[in-house]
Amino acid sequence: TQLLEQSPQFLSIQEGENLTVYCNSSSVFSSLQWYRQEPGEGPVLLVTVVTGGEVKKLKRLTFQFGDARKDSSLHITAAQTGDTGLYLCAAKAAGNKLTFGGGTRVLVKP
Amino acid sequence: DTGVSQDPRHKITKRGQNVTFRCDPISEHNRLYWYRQTLGQGPEFLTYFQNEAQLEKSRLLSDRFSAERPKGSFSTLEIQRTEQGDSAMYLCASSSGGGVTNEKLFFGSGTQLSVL
Numbered sequence: 001t002q003l004l005e006q007s008p009q010f011l012s013i014q015e016g017e018n019l020t021v022y023c024n025s026s027s028v029f030s031s032l033q034w035y036r037q038e039p040g041e042g043p044v045l046l047v048t049v050v051t052g053g054e055v056k057k058l059k060r061l062t063f064q065f066g067d068a069r070k071d072s073s074l075h076i077t078a079a080q081t082g083d084t085g086l087y088l089c090a091a092k093a094a095g096n097k098l099t100f101g102g103g104t105r106v107l108v109k110p
Numbered sequence: 111d112t113g114v115s116q117d118p119r120h121k122i123t124k125r126g127q128n129v130t131f132r133c134d135p136i137s138e139h140n141r142l143y144w145y146r147q148t149l150g151q152g153p154e155f156l157t158y159f160q161n162e163a164q165l166e167k168s169r170l171l172s173d174r175f176s177a178e179r180p181k182g183s184f185s186t187l188e189i190q191r192t193e194q195g196d197s198a199m200y201l202c203a204s205s206s207g208g209g210v211t212n213e214k215l216f217f218g219s220g221t222q223l224s225v226l
Contacts, residue, residue, distance in 0.1 A: 006152075031211040042114070042201050042217025043153065050211045088152050095166050098143070098215060100152035 003027060004089055004101035012107040016078055021104040023089030024071045030092070032072045034063055037086040037103075079108045112136075114218035116202050122224045123192055130188045131221045135204030142185050143215065144177055145201040146170070153201055159185060160207075192225045199223075 005024045013019050023032065031050045035043035047056050049065035049072060056063045060083075062075040076083055084107055090100045115134040123129050135142050140161050145153035156175070157167045161182040171177075174192075179185040189196055199222050203215040 004152075009150075040222075041219050042203070044217070045214055048212065048214070090152075092213075097155040097158060097166055097168075098213075099155060100145075103150075103152045105150070 002102060003093055003099050004091060006087075006089060006101040006104050008104060009102065010105045010107075012109065013079055015081055015108055015110050018075065018077050019079055019106065020073055020075045021087055021106070022071065022073050023101055025091070026070065027091075027093065028069050030069070032065060032069075032089060032091045033098070034072070034074055035088040035090060035100075037088060038084075043086075043088055043100075076106075079106075081108050081110050084108045114202055114204050114216050116200075116218035116221050118221055119219065120222045120224075122226065124226050125192060125194060127192055128188065128190045129192055129223065130186055131200055131202075131223075133185045133187070133202030133204075133218060135183070135185070135202070136206075136216055137183075139204035139206050139216075140182070141205045141207055141213075142179055143203040143205075144185070144187050145203065147199045147201055147220070148197075156187075189223075192223075194225050197223055197225045 007022050033048045034046045037043040047063045052067045052069045054065045060077045064073050086103045088103045117132045143158040144156040147153040159179040174190045177187045199220040201220045203217045
Protein backbone atom coordinates (compact mmCIF):
# COMPACT_ATOMS: atom_id res chain seq x y z
CA THR A 1 0.00 0.00 0.00
CA GLN A 2 1.38 3.37 -1.02
CA LEU A 3 1.63 6.13 1.55
CA LEU A 4 -0.07 8.53 -0.89
CA GLU A 5 -2.85 7.28 -3.15
CA GLN A 6 -3.68 9.40 -6.16
CA SER A 7 -6.85 9.20 -8.20
CA PRO A 8 -7.74 8.87 -10.91
CA GLN A 9 -4.66 7.29 -12.47
CA PHE A 10 -5.51 8.74 -15.87
CA LEU A 11 -7.77 11.55 -17.01
CA SER A 12 -8.50 12.62 -20.56
CA ILE A 13 -10.52 15.78 -21.17
CA GLN A 14 -11.20 18.34 -23.85
CA GLU A 15 -9.62 21.77 -23.76
CA GLY A 16 -11.79 24.17 -21.78
CA GLU A 17 -13.16 21.55 -19.38
CA ASN A 18 -12.46 21.46 -15.65
CA LEU A 19 -10.80 18.61 -13.78
CA THR A 20 -9.96 17.58 -10.24
CA VAL A 21 -7.34 15.11 -9.08
CA TYR A 22 -7.03 13.73 -5.58
CA CYS A 23 -4.28 12.70 -3.20
CA ASN A 24 -5.27 10.66 -0.14
CA SER A 25 -3.53 9.09 2.81
CA SER A 26 -4.30 7.61 6.20
CA SER A 27 -1.33 9.55 7.61
CA VAL A 28 -1.24 13.14 8.80
CA PHE A 29 1.36 15.39 7.21
CA SER A 30 2.91 18.68 8.22
CA SER A 31 2.80 19.74 4.59
CA LEU A 32 2.12 18.38 1.14
CA GLN A 33 3.53 19.31 -2.24
CA TRP A 34 2.23 19.07 -5.80
CA TYR A 35 4.56 18.61 -8.78
CA ARG A 36 3.97 18.45 -12.53
CA GLN A 37 6.15 16.29 -14.72
CA GLU A 38 6.32 16.38 -18.50
CA PRO A 39 7.58 13.44 -20.58
CA GLY A 40 11.35 13.10 -20.49
CA GLU A 41 11.76 15.69 -17.75
CA GLY A 42 11.98 15.77 -13.98
CA PRO A 43 9.10 16.90 -11.75
CA VAL A 44 8.67 20.63 -11.18
CA LEU A 45 7.29 21.92 -7.90
CA LEU A 46 3.95 23.73 -8.24
CA VAL A 47 2.95 24.43 -4.65
CA THR A 48 3.40 23.52 -0.99
CA VAL A 49 0.36 23.48 1.30
CA VAL A 50 0.94 23.60 5.02
CA THR A 51 -2.19 24.49 6.99
CA GLY A 52 -5.24 22.24 7.28
CA GLY A 53 -8.02 23.65 5.09
CA GLU A 54 -5.58 25.86 3.19
CA VAL A 55 -6.46 26.84 -0.37
CA LYS A 56 -3.80 28.12 -2.75
CA LYS A 57 -4.32 29.37 -6.27
CA LEU A 58 -1.81 29.38 -9.08
CA LYS A 59 -3.51 30.97 -12.10
CA ARG A 60 -6.11 28.36 -13.19
CA LEU A 61 -4.89 25.76 -10.65
CA THR A 62 -6.47 25.57 -7.18
CA PHE A 63 -4.88 23.42 -4.49
CA GLN A 64 -6.61 22.46 -1.27
CA PHE A 65 -5.21 20.75 1.83
CA GLY A 66 -7.73 18.75 3.82
CA ASP A 67 -8.77 19.96 7.25
CA ALA A 68 -7.17 16.91 8.86
CA ARG A 69 -4.02 17.28 6.72
CA LYS A 70 -4.44 13.75 5.32
CA ASP A 71 -5.57 14.59 1.81
CA SER A 72 -5.34 17.18 -0.90
CA SER A 73 -6.90 18.06 -4.22
CA LEU A 74 -5.86 19.90 -7.33
CA HIS A 75 -8.52 21.54 -9.47
CA ILE A 76 -7.80 22.94 -12.93
CA THR A 77 -10.27 25.36 -14.44
CA ALA A 78 -10.64 25.66 -18.20
CA ALA A 79 -7.85 23.24 -18.94
CA GLN A 80 -5.43 23.99 -21.76
CA THR A 81 -3.27 21.60 -23.78
CA GLY A 82 -0.26 22.94 -21.89
CA ASP A 83 -1.68 21.43 -18.70
CA THR A 84 -1.01 17.95 -20.06
CA GLY A 85 1.38 16.06 -17.83
CA LEU A 86 1.82 13.80 -14.82
CA TYR A 87 0.63 15.40 -11.60
CA LEU A 88 2.31 14.11 -8.47
CA CYS A 89 1.63 14.76 -4.84
CA ALA A 90 4.43 14.31 -2.32
CA ALA A 91 4.95 14.52 1.41
CA LYS A 92 7.55 13.72 4.03
CA ALA A 93 6.87 10.77 6.28
CA ALA A 94 9.58 9.37 8.54
CA GLY A 95 13.01 10.85 8.10
CA ASN A 96 13.76 13.51 5.57
CA LYS A 97 12.78 11.69 2.40
CA LEU A 98 10.03 13.07 0.21
CA THR A 99 7.58 10.30 -0.74
CA PHE A 100 5.55 10.56 -3.93
CA GLY A 101 2.17 9.24 -4.89
CA GLY A 102 1.70 7.20 -8.04
CA GLY A 103 0.60 10.23 -10.02
CA THR A 104 -2.34 11.19 -12.19
CA ARG A 105 -1.67 11.39 -15.90
CA VAL A 106 -3.69 14.22 -17.44
CA LEU A 107 -4.25 14.53 -21.16
CA VAL A 108 -5.91 17.68 -22.44
CA LYS A 109 -7.05 17.30 -26.02
CA PRO A 110 -7.47 20.29 -28.35
CA ASP B 111 21.92 29.20 -11.87
CA THR B 112 21.94 26.41 -14.44
CA GLY B 113 19.71 23.96 -12.61
CA VAL B 114 20.37 20.32 -11.81
CA SER B 115 22.32 18.56 -14.53
CA GLN B 116 22.36 14.81 -15.13
CA ASP B 117 24.59 12.83 -17.43
CA PRO B 118 24.04 10.85 -19.55
CA ARG B 119 20.42 11.49 -20.54
CA HIS B 120 20.10 7.99 -21.93
CA LYS B 121 22.02 4.79 -21.31
CA ILE B 122 21.53 1.43 -22.99
CA THR B 123 23.47 -1.46 -21.54
CA LYS B 124 23.53 -5.21 -21.56
CA ARG B 125 22.53 -7.25 -18.56
CA GLY B 126 25.47 -7.83 -16.25
CA GLN B 127 27.32 -4.63 -17.15
CA ASN B 128 28.07 -1.85 -14.70
CA VAL B 129 26.79 1.67 -15.26
CA THR B 130 27.50 4.99 -13.58
CA PHE B 131 25.40 8.15 -13.64
CA ARG B 132 26.45 11.62 -12.65
CA CYS B 133 24.46 14.45 -11.09
CA ASP B 134 25.57 18.06 -10.73
CA PRO B 135 23.25 19.86 -8.30
CA ILE B 136 22.48 23.54 -8.18
CA SER B 137 25.59 25.16 -6.79
CA GLU B 138 25.61 25.59 -3.02
CA HIS B 139 22.69 23.21 -2.54
CA ASN B 140 23.75 21.03 0.36
CA ARG B 141 21.18 18.28 -0.07
CA LEU B 142 21.13 15.86 -2.97
CA TYR B 143 18.60 13.11 -3.60
CA TRP B 144 18.38 10.13 -5.96
CA TYR B 145 15.04 8.72 -7.06
CA ARG B 146 14.04 5.96 -9.48
CA GLN B 147 10.91 6.17 -11.60
CA THR B 148 9.36 3.47 -13.76
CA LEU B 149 6.83 4.16 -16.48
CA GLY B 150 3.49 5.35 -15.18
CA GLN B 151 4.62 5.50 -11.56
CA GLY B 152 5.73 8.21 -9.18
CA PRO B 153 9.41 8.57 -8.25
CA GLU B 154 10.70 6.17 -5.57
CA PHE B 155 13.26 7.43 -3.08
CA LEU B 156 16.66 5.75 -3.24
CA THR B 157 19.07 7.78 -1.11
CA TYR B 158 20.02 11.28 -0.01
CA PHE B 159 23.09 13.24 1.00
CA GLN B 160 23.60 16.19 3.28
CA ASN B 161 26.85 17.63 1.94
CA GLU B 162 29.12 14.58 1.53
CA ALA B 163 27.35 12.43 4.14
CA GLN B 164 24.90 9.80 2.93
CA LEU B 165 22.18 10.08 5.55
CA GLU B 166 19.48 7.72 4.36
CA LYS B 167 19.17 4.76 2.01
CA SER B 168 16.03 3.01 0.87
CA ARG B 169 15.56 -0.71 1.30
CA LEU B 170 15.09 -0.64 -2.47
CA LEU B 171 18.80 0.07 -2.80
CA SER B 172 20.34 -3.39 -3.10
CA ASP B 173 24.02 -4.12 -2.64
CA ARG B 174 24.48 -3.61 -6.38
CA PHE B 175 23.71 0.09 -6.00
CA SER B 176 26.15 2.57 -4.56
CA ALA B 177 26.07 6.34 -4.44
CA GLU B 178 28.76 8.83 -3.56
CA ARG B 179 29.11 12.56 -3.13
CA PRO B 180 32.82 12.83 -2.37
CA LYS B 181 33.24 16.57 -2.04
CA GLY B 182 29.70 17.57 -1.27
CA SER B 183 29.13 18.79 -4.81
CA PHE B 184 28.42 16.36 -7.66
CA SER B 185 27.21 12.84 -7.00
CA THR B 186 27.50 9.52 -8.80
CA LEU B 187 25.16 6.54 -8.73
CA GLU B 188 26.66 3.21 -9.79
CA ILE B 189 24.73 0.05 -10.55
CA GLN B 190 26.79 -3.12 -10.74
CA ARG B 191 25.78 -6.27 -12.62
CA THR B 192 22.69 -4.60 -14.08
CA GLU B 193 19.45 -6.54 -14.37
CA GLN B 194 16.49 -5.94 -16.65
CA GLY B 195 14.49 -4.83 -13.64
CA ASP B 196 16.88 -1.90 -13.22
CA SER B 197 15.47 -0.30 -16.36
CA ALA B 198 13.99 3.00 -15.23
CA MET B 199 14.46 6.75 -15.16
CA TYR B 200 16.98 7.76 -12.49
CA LEU B 201 16.27 11.23 -11.18
CA CYS B 202 18.51 13.48 -9.15
CA ALA B 203 17.25 16.43 -7.11
CA SER B 204 18.92 19.03 -4.94
CA SER B 205 17.78 21.51 -2.33
CA SER B 206 19.21 24.12 0.00
CA GLY B 207 17.68 22.28 2.93
CA GLY B 208 14.84 23.48 5.04
CA GLY B 209 12.39 21.94 7.43
CA VAL B 210 9.54 19.54 6.87
CA THR B 211 7.27 22.26 5.57
CA ASN B 212 9.48 24.39 3.41
CA GLU B 213 12.10 22.30 1.60
CA LYS B 214 11.96 22.72 -2.18
CA LEU B 215 13.43 20.04 -4.40
CA PHE B 216 14.75 20.90 -7.84
CA PHE B 217 14.96 17.92 -10.19
CA GLY B 218 17.20 17.20 -13.12
CA SER B 219 15.89 15.76 -16.38
CA GLY B 220 16.95 12.27 -15.38
CA THR B 221 18.95 9.43 -16.90
CA GLN B 222 16.85 6.87 -18.74
CA LEU B 223 18.43 3.43 -18.32
CA SER B 224 17.51 0.52 -20.55
CA VAL B 225 18.98 -2.88 -19.70
CA LEU B 226 18.77 -5.36 -22.57
